[in-house]
Amino acid sequence: MSRSPQALLERRYARLGLLLIAPTIVVFCAVIVYPLLAAIYLSLFQLYTPTLEGSFVGISNYRDLLARGEFWISLRNTLVWTVGTLSLQIVLGIGMALMLHQAVWFRSLARSLILFPYFVSTVVAVLVWRWLFNDLYGILNHMLIGSGVVDMPVDYLGSMPNAMISMILVGAWKYFPFVVIAVLARLQTIPDALYEAARIDGAGPIARFFDVTLPQLRDVLVVIILLRAIWDFKEFDLIFLLTGGGPVISTQTLPLLVYKEAFALNQMGMAAAYAVVMMAIMLVFMIVYIRQTREKEAS
Amino acid sequence: MAGVTFSRVRKEFAGFLAVEGLDLTIEEGEFVSLLGPSGCGKTTTLRMLAGLEFPTSGEIRIGDRLVNDVPPGQRDIAMVFQSYALYPHMTVGRNMEYPLKKRGLPKAERKAKVAKAADMLQLTELLDRKPSQLSGGQQQRVALGRALVRDPQVFLLDEPLSNLDAKLRGYMRAELVELHARLGRTMVYVTHDQLEAMTMSNRIAIMLAGDLQQFAPPQEVYRRPANRFVASFIGTPSMNLIDGQLSRSDAGWHFTSPGLTLPVPALRDSAKAGDACLGVRPEHVHLGHGDLQAKVQLVEQTGHENIVVLDVAGGNRLTGRTPSSQVPQMSEAINYRIDSDQVHVFGPGDTGARLNADG
Amino acid sequence: MMRRLLFNLMVWSAVLIVAFPLFWMVVTSLKPQLELWARPPAFLPIEPTVEHYVTLLQDTNFLVYFRNSIFLSTATTLVVIGVATLGAYSLVRFTYRGRESLAMLVLFTYLLPSVVLILPLYLMMVKLGLANTLFSLVLAYTTFALPYALWLLRSFMAGIPEDLESAALVDGASRMGAFRDVIFPQLLPGIISTALFTFILSWNEYLFALVLVNSDASRPLTTGVMNMLISSFNIEWSLLMAASVMMSVPLIIAFAFLQKYLTRGFGAGAVKG
Numbered sequence: 001m002s003r004s005p006q007a008l009l010e011r012r013y014a015r016l017g018l019l020l021i022a023p024t025i026v027v028f029c030a031v032i033v034y035p036l037l038a039a040i041y042l043s044l045f046q047l048y049t050p051t052l053e054g055s056f057v058g059i060s061n062y063r064d065l066l067a068r069g070e071f072w073i074s075l076r077n078t079l080v081w082t083v084g085t086l087s088l089q090i091v092l093g094i095g096m097a098l099m100l101h102q103a104v105w106f107r108s109l110a111r112s113l114i115l116f117p118y119f120v121s122t123v124v125a126v127l128v129w130r131w132l133f134n135d136l137y138g139i140l141n142h143m144l145i146g147s148g149v150v151d152m153p154v155d156y157l158g159s160m161p162n163a164m165i166s167m168i169l170v171g172a173w174k175y176f177p178f179v180v181i182a183v184l185a186r187l188q189t190i191p192d193a194l195y196e197a198a199r200i201d202g203a204g205p206i207a208r209f210f211d212v213t214l215p216q217l218r219d220v221l222v223v224i225i226l227l228r229a230i231w232d233f234k235e236f237d238l239i240f241l242l243t244g245g246g247p248v249i250s251t252q253t254l255p256l257l258v259y260k261e262a263f264a265l266n267q268m269g270m271a272a273a274y275a276v277v278m279m280a281i282m283l284v285f286m287i288v289y290i291r292q293t294r295e296k297e298a299s
Numbered sequence: 300m301a302g303v304t305f306s307r308v309r310k311e312f313a314g315f316l317a318v319e320g321l322d323l324t325i326e327e328g329e330f331v332s333l334l335g336p337s338g339c340g341k342t343t344t345l346r347m348l349a350g351l352e353f354p355t356s357g358e359i360r361i362g363d364r365l366v367n368d369v370p371p372g373q374r375d376i377a378m379v380f381q382s383y384a385l386y387p388h389m390t391v392g393r394n395m396e397y398p399l400k401k402r403g404l405p406k407a408e409r410k411a412k413v414a415k416a417a418d419m420l421q422l423t424e425l426l427d428r429k430p431s432q433l434s435g436g437q438q439q440r441v442a443l444g445r446a447l448v449r450d451p452q453v454f455l456l457d458e459p460l461s462n463l464d465a466k467l468r469g470y471m472r473a474e475l476v477e478l479h480a481r482l483g484r485t486m487v488y489v490t491h492d493q494l495e496a497m498t499m500s501n502r503i504a505i506m507l508a509g510d511l512q513q514f515a516p517p518q519e520v521y522r523r524p525a526n527r528f529v530a531s532f533i534g535t536p537s538m539n540l541i542d543g544q545l546s547r548s549d550a551g552w553h554f555t556s557p558g559l560t561l562p563v564p565a566l567r568d569s570a571k572a573g574d575a576c577l578g579v580r581p582e583h584v585h586l587g588h589g590d591l592q593a594k595v596q597l598v599e600q601t602g603h604e605n606i607v608v609l610d611v612a613g614g615n616r617l618t619g620r621t622p623s624s625q626v627p628q629m630s631e632a633i634n635y636r637i638d639s640d641q642v643h644v645f646g647p648g649d650t651g652a653r654l655n656a657d658g
Numbered sequence: 659m660m661r662r663l664l665f666n667l668m669v670w671s672a673v674l675i676v677a678f679p680l681f682w683m684v685v686t687s688l689k690p691q692l693e694l695w696a697r698p699p700a701f702l703p704i705e706p707t708v709e710h711y712v713t714l715l716q717d718t719n720f721l722v723y724f725r726n727s728i729f730l731s732t733a734t735t736l737v738v739i740g741v742a743t744l745g746a747y748s749l750v751r752f753t754y755r756g757r758e759s760l761a762m763l764v765l766f767t768y769l770l771p772s773v774v775l776i777l778p779l780y781l782m783m784v785k786l787g788l789a790n791t792l793f794s795l796v797l798a799y800t801t802f803a804l805p806y807a808l809w810l811l812r813s814f815m816a817g818i819p820e821d822l823e824s825a826a827l828v829d830g831a832s833r834m835g836a837f838r839d840v841i842f843p844q845l846l847p848g849i850i851s852t853a854l855f856t857f858i859l860s861w862n863e864y865l866f867a868l869v870l871v872n873s874d875a876s877r878p879l880t881t882g883v884m885n886m887l888i889s890s891f892n893i894e895w896s897l898l899m900a901a902s903v904m905m906s907v908p909l910i911i912a913f914a915f916l917q918k919y920l921t922r923g924f925g926a927g928a929v930k931g
Contacts, residue, residue: 008368010353010753016833017752021760024745024808031779031801032767038778052781096676099669110669112913113677119909120680121862123880124902127887128683131895139682142698173676227769234771237864241884258773263869268777275774286769290762351824372830384821388843397839401830445829455828 042272049266061273070249070257071274075281078253080164081239082232085171089228090221092172093179098213100180101187111184118177122237129170129242133157160250163243167251171238175231179224186220187213219296226289233282254278301362301375301452301485302327303348308357310343310509317343319509321357325502330479330486332496334532335506341489342457344506348487349378349455361453372401377446378455381462383438385430385445392417392426395445402449416447436467443478454486460495472498493533497521505529507650526652527645530578536606538578538643539617545575545644554644557613559591562639565656570644576651578643581606584619586627589636593617595627609635687711687899694895710900719874720901723882730792730878731860734799738807739853741800743845746811747837751823761812768805772865775801780869790873798866803856810855814848815841854912861908879905 043061047054065071096114104110117125132140133156141153156166190213198208236255239245245252245260252260254274262271303325310318318340325331333341346352348359350371359366366374377398385394392413399409417423420440430438439459446454456475460468476499479486490496496503497517505512505520505528513525524530530538543556545563552563552570554577561577586607593609596616600623607627609617619635627633645651674681686694687710689703714720749761779798780789788794818841826836867881877885883901887893 007353007355009350009370013752013833014754017748017754017757020744020748020752023741024748024804025760027741027800027804028763028767031797032770032775032805035775035778035782035801036770038781039774042777042781052784096672099672102665102669104669105666110673113673113680116680116909116913117676119858119913120906121864121880123862123864123884124683124905125679127883127898127902128679131686131899132679132682134895137695137699137895139699146698173679230769234773236773241864255771255773258777259865259869262777262780268781272777275771275777279771279774282769282771286766289769290765293765294762346824349824349828351827370832371824371827372832376828378825378828380821380825382819382821384819384825386822386825386840386843397826398829401835445825449829 039272040276042269043276045269047268049262049268052268054269057269061270062277065270065273065277073249074252074254074257077164077251078233081168081171081235081251081253082229084164084168085175086225086228086232088168088172089176089179090225092176094183094217096176097180097183097187100184114180115177117174122174123241125170125174126238126241130157133166157243158247160247163247163251167239167242170242171232171235174238175228178228182220182224183217186217190216222292226285226292230282230285230289233285302329303453303485303487304360305344306358306360308344308347308354308359310340310347310352311355316509318347321511323504323511323514325485325487327485328483329501330488330499332488332490332500332503333506334490334493334496334503336491336532338508339506340509341506345455345457345487345489348453349376350374375452376455377449377451379442379446379457379459381458383442385438385441387430390427390429391422391433391441394430394441395448398445398449412448416444419447420444435463436471439463439471452485454484456486456488458490461490461492475499494535497533505532512650523655523657524578524643524653526650527576527578527648528650530643530645530653534580536581536618538580539584541577541615541617543575543577544573545570546572552644556615558593558611558615561637561642563642563644564640566644566654567656570654574647575654576645576647578645579617579637580641581618581620583638583641584609584617585636585638586619586621586633587625587635589634591635591637592632593635595629595631595633598627598629600626609633683899683902686896687903689896691894691896710896711904714897714900714904718886719882720904722874723877723879724904726792726876727861727878730795730799731857733796734803734860735853735856737796738800738803738856739849742804742807742811742852743849745808746815747841749808749812750815751820764805764808764812767801768809772802776866776869783870790871790876792876794870795866795878798870799860799863803859806859807852807856810852811845811848814845814852818844858909858912
């Protein structure tokens with residue numbers, strides 16, 4: 001593009017724009033871009049965390065990691081967790097949004113109560129759930145035994161597959177409000193005329209959901225699923241605090257593996273390699289999401 | 300000393316040509332409309348004049364001053380936006396005061412000017428309200444008031460009436476014309492509504508796809524449209540445009556199209572036989588007598604007249620007008636006549652130039 | 659009428675099931691120690707007590723953690739909102755080369771997993787001698803809070819009509835003058851909700867605090883309270899539930915007073931992507 005020498009004002013504005021974004025760029029470079037590149041660099045070293053001494057080993061960390069069963073188990077756990085909790089979040093989220101979209105008594109109170117798990121700290125959520133799950137004094141076991149569903153206390157977190165299921169349930173409880181709010185916001189923008197038209201065409205409530213509501217929700221659901229998939233995939237706090245990856249490594253996901261390698265096993269280089277591979281897997285989702293967003297902005 | 304001059308102004312947005320080599324001189328005190336369909340470059344032209352967009356090349360002058368590098372606030376202009384762009388968090392009074400404050404006028408003077416403008420536009424009662432508490436028409440007047448208080452050299456108006464209902468729009472048209480007469484300032488008015496342009500302007504600049512098509516007084520644009528596009532854009536119902544062939548005999552030029560053969564007035568020397576387009580205003584199609592015949596396709600009764608669409612042979616249609624007393628029957632065969640002195644002949648293509656010798 | 663009643667009952671049972679853990683948290687925090695071991699557990703405390711809250715405030719480090727968290731979240735929010743507001747203005751209302759790529763980079767970093775960044779950040783803080791300081795956490799928190807705030811503010815900024823700024827420029831304001839006089843007042847609700855979200859994100863953060871800070875003096879609530887669980891000889895659930903309630907108090911306040919802003923921010927962030 002040829003710039004005429006006279007677009008002085010335009011150039012002055014562009015300079016001001018760059019000046020305003022400069023602090024952002026500085027912070028980004030210092031705490032995001034540099035660490036990101038450093039992580040890739042680190043992954044080529046064998047590095048002992050407490051002393052930070054080590055040697056260059058090239059790609060051998062990557063070769064090791066792909067050969068290790070633990071990596072594959074963690075990847076599988078990550079996928080099971082992500083798919084499991086995400087599906088539950090979506091189903092519960094849409095269901096709850098549809099209910100709260102109707103006229104309900106004290107609707108705004110209901111909405112606040114639903115939202116609360118999402119905003120509460122993961123630490124709080126996990127503490128509460130561990131208390132609910134408590135094998136001897138937890139209310140869940142009391143209720144299950146009391147109602148005769150089981151006759152022995154259930155070990156929710158210490159055995160498989162209970163630990164994975166509990167984790168998925170707590171994850172769904174904590175994060176489904178995100179889906180509720182996003183879907184609710186979209187539901188409010190569906191014109192009533194569409195439902196009236198469907199009703200005139202003789203569609204019952206179920207047909208109206210599949211023929212009117214769901215197609216209208218499609219776009220927002222794609223965005224929600226991508227976002228939540230990315231966030232669930234990288235979830236650390238909830239899993240680390242709830243099961244710590246246990247029993248043994250049955251619920252250990254990739255972020256936990258990175259943490260363990262770096263700060264429990266003190267293998268910083270290996271941990272970086274895990275982190276890079278994990279990011280490479282996530283990159284697929286991230287690129288799809290970014291492309292989706294860019295298309296939406298262009299239109 | 301403040302007309303406006305565009306010299307060879309070009310504007311490109313990332314690979315898209317918005318305005319192409321525009322040359323336009325607006326005289327001091329003139330009311331000029333920039334008219335065209337959306338995307339024709341009229342708003343871009345106005346925004347370049349305001350200093351909100353920057354020409355890729357070319358020069359813009361307000362009076363004698365080259366303003367390409369002058370920030371909008373120092374161009375001595377005021378602008379009324381289509382959306383009104385009233386500052387929502389300020390009262391009406393503070394909205395109108397804002398440009399004066401930015402010019403560093405003392406408070407007493409500011410209050411006096413705001414009061415005067417408010418009085419002129421009957422806004423005095425509303426000075427303490429917020430814009431959201433006003434009706435569309437009131438907001439429009441506040442936007443106008445904010446432009447007025449500055450007493451600028453040039454007023455820029457970007458489709459200011461398009462968000463008003465039809466009745467208010469008609470009222471505001473008259474109001475603006477009166478305001479222009481009273482202030483005597485240069486006004487540049489962007490619109491896609493040919494009626495506004497025709498009724499208010501001293502001259503109209505008609506644009507299409509970044510190109511200036513014609514720049515002339517309203518009656519001139521109506522009577523002698525520079526090309527086929529201008530002809531089709533000006534006038535309601537719009538001019539009949541019929542594609543056909545132009546041929547020359549000893550008796551002069553003739554136009555032929557299925558179901559229609561017509562002598563046409565003197566053409567320019569550059570006119571050539573071959574593909575051409577005939578343009579006839581509906582008022583020059585006379586129904587009820589004459590030696591041409593067609594079938595009535597549609598009759599629209601507007602009250603004071605009827606708009607009649609005729610089905611001429613070969614898929615050609617002609618629109619004509621009849622007084623309200625003369626209502627043709629649908630499907631009836633009717634005689635008609637075309638004022639052949641009043642027809643226009645255009646070259647081929649969407650912007651084929653007018654070939655009549657009087658242009 | 660019957661259908662309406664049934665529907666409401668159904669919705670409210672679902673809502674109450676979701677809210678039950680939080681209800682149970684409050685109930686447990688008010689029960690005397692003995693009642694905790696009662697079988698079957700009482701639904702409401704028989705003799706409600708605030709003794710656990712008193713213990714929490716007097717005999718534990720809770721107040722230190724709380725102060726740390728307040729400082730940490732406030733500092734992060736102020737820094738991030740300041741930088742992001744200017745950045746969002748630049749990304750939305752200025753044209754320069756690389757602007758689009760920069761916007762996409764912001765989105766990319768918004769999705770980036772913290773565990774990737776934490777290893778080099780840990781090394782960086784150790785080298786700079788910042789490990790175990792609240793300042794290191796403020797720096798680390800910008801890694802997720804800044805992209806988040808930028809992305810949110812960008813969509814709020816895009817919602818402000820461009821004509822308003824144009825009008826201010828024509829009226830004689832400079833670009834920064836127009837920002838101060840016109841854009842900022844319009845953006846304020848967006849800034850408030852972004853600030854609230856940033857505060858909550860920082861308040862709830864766990865991983866960075868776990869890795870970067872290892873001394874009670876500068877531990878925030880998340881790792882501090884978790885530490886109380888791990889380090890105590892026998893777990894005092896009432897105390898932990900009291901701590902959980904106290905930890906959620908700022909959220910409850912934010913909720914009660916600013917629900918309007920919260921949902922607005924939620925919509926902008928979630929739905930517009």
